[in-house]
Amino acid sequence: MASNKEYIIPFEGLKNGKHSFEFKITTAFFEELAYxxxxxxxxxxxxxxxxxxxxxxxxxxxxxxxxxxxxxxTELMDIDIDLSHQMIYKFGENESEDENLIVLPSSAFTIDISSTMYELLTVSLPTRNVHDENECNEDMLDLIDKYVDSSEEEDTDEDEIDPRWNALKNLN
Incomplete structure (x- = not known):
């Protein structure tokens, strides 16, 4: 992941306590990411x-x-995002298996939060992202209907049981 300097926070000079930062993620942020x-x-x-x-x-x-x-x-669609998450950054040598804990080397003086922000956005997505009813691209839906073989769905009859499975019923 290409690191953007805007999302690197130098914590070495900060005093103990709370510090607030604001960022704006735009399309340029996602364009820098491969895949x-x-x-x-x-x-x-x-x-x-x-x-x-x-x-x-x-x-x-x-x-x-x-x-x-x-x-x-496959047309672009807008998905609303509203999330909150907490990450803990500890100093040490061993990697952590906890997804909410990032281990920093003792020599570190900055944290790069760009990859964490991308991961949070990615995992917050629904498993299936589709437009609401009648908002999909009609031309694309027509192409799908044209090339999808609907005869396969009709041929598979759920009442028919493979004879090899039928033989298993007699084992009792």
């Missing part, structure tokens, strides 16, 4: 960093819209 499933967006990020002696606690508040292709017609 991004999100095509564009306009998301406001409020990031609050609570610096302590042995760790950093980051609280993300993200709201706005992102654009992703519709799973049915």
């Amino acid at each position: 991004s499933i999100i095509q564009g967006g306009d998301v406001k990020v409020d990031f609050q960093l609570n610096k302590k002696d042995t760790m950093l606690i980051g609280a993300f508040e993200m709201s706005g819209t992102i654009q992703k292709p519709c799973d049915r017609c």
Whole structure:
């Protein structure tokens, strides 16, 4: 992931306590990512960093819209985003298996939150993203209907049981 300097927070000079940062994620953010499933967006990020002696606690508040292709017609669609999440940054050597804990080397003096923001946006997406009824691209739906073989669905009869499975009924 290409790191954008805008999302790198130097925490070394910060005093212990809470510090607030605001970011704006636009389409340019997603264009820099190779293989991004999100095509564009306009998301406001409020990031609050609570610096302590042995760790950093980051609280993300993200709201706005992102654009992703519709799973049915492949036209871009807007998806509303409103999420909050907390990440803990600790200093150490061993990697953590906890998805909410990021281990930083003791020599670190900055954190890059760009990958965390992208991951949070990605996992907040619904499993299936489709337009509302009658909003899909009609031309694309017509093409799908033209090339999808509907005879396969008619041929498979659920009442027919494979004779090999039928033989298993006699085992009792």
